[in-house]
Amino acid sequence: MKLYYAPGVCSIGIHVLLEEIGKPYELEAINLREGAQFRPEYTKVNPKSKVPALLRDDGSLQTEYPAIAYWLARTNPFSNLLPDNIDLQARALEIMDYCVATVHMQGFTRMFRPGNFSPDPAQEDAVKTRGKEIVLKGFDTLNAALEGKDYAVGPFSIADSALFYVEFWAGRVGIPLPANCAAHYERMKARPSVQRTMQQEGVG
Ligand SMILES: N[C@@H](CCC(=O)N[C@@H](CS)C(=O)NCC(=O)O)C(=O)O
Numbered sequence: 001m002k003l004y005y006a007p008g009v010c011s012i013g014i015h016v017l018l019e020e021i022g023k024p025y026e027l028e029a030i031n032l033r034e035g036a037q038f039r040p041e042y043t044k045v046n047p048k049s050k051v052p053a054l055l056r057d058d059g060s061l062q063t064e065y066p067a068i069a070y071w072l073a074r075t076n077p078f079s080n081l082l083p084d085n086i087d088l089q090a091r092a093l094e095i096m097d098y099c100v101a102t103v104h105m106q107g108f109t110r111m112f113r114p115g116n117f118s119p120d121p122a123q124e125d126a127v128k129t130r131g132k133e134i135v136l137k138g139f140d141t142l143n144a145a146l147e148g149k150d151y152a153v154g155p156f157s158i159a160d161s162a163l164f165y166v167e168f169w170a171g172r173v174g175i176p177l178p179a180n181c182a183a184h185y186e187r188m189k190a191r192p193s194v195q196r197t198m199q200q201e202g203v204g
């Protein structure tokens with residue numbers, strides 16, 4: 001397997017899952033800042049021009065964070081990345097999708113890439129402000145979901161990898177995490193898989 005990634009972006013959550021699984025894999029960094037995602041060397045691999053993308057051992061490419069995480073969990077059942085219980089599985093997918101589709105794609109992306117939401121530079125501050133509102137509401141929701149739990153659905157699961165990367169981004173933009181999310185983030189950073197991932201990506 002090979003993970004196409006960029007340091008500190010959402011692919012870091014998939015990187016954590018690969019470290020949790022512990023099977024050999026390769027890493028290939030795509031320099032998003034320099035626009036490498038749009039160059040033919042990468043678009044011939046992933047025409048979506050996004051990371052994460054996982055080159056599977058069967059030679060096919062798996063894209064979209066929730067799909068990659070789900071596939072890794074189901075193909076590595078002994079890594080316990082998804083509980084057996086169907087209700088907990090659905091809750092894990094619910095939280096992971098909320099982190100990726102709402103907190104990341106609707107919230108943080110407005111803050112990081114306001115131009116994707118309005119071509120008018122005069123709208124930039126308004127777009128960023130709306131993004132921050134979505135992120136703050138997102139963490140309130142996630143904080144409530146974590147009440148009384150160590151991890152998103154109780155036992156560690158793929159949902160925690162997505163929760164981890166949005167918590168990591170909150171720190172980067174100075175958004176204070178509510179108590180349960182802050183405790184979850186510390187718990188994640190104490191996991192050897194997360195420590196190895198952060199060290200390999202050179203982020204901290
Ligand atoms: N829906 C995709 C989103 C992935 C995504 O937005 N990745 C960002 C990094 S966090 C990216 O590759 N951005 C490059 C760009 O937008 O040019 C997924 O779930 O994997």
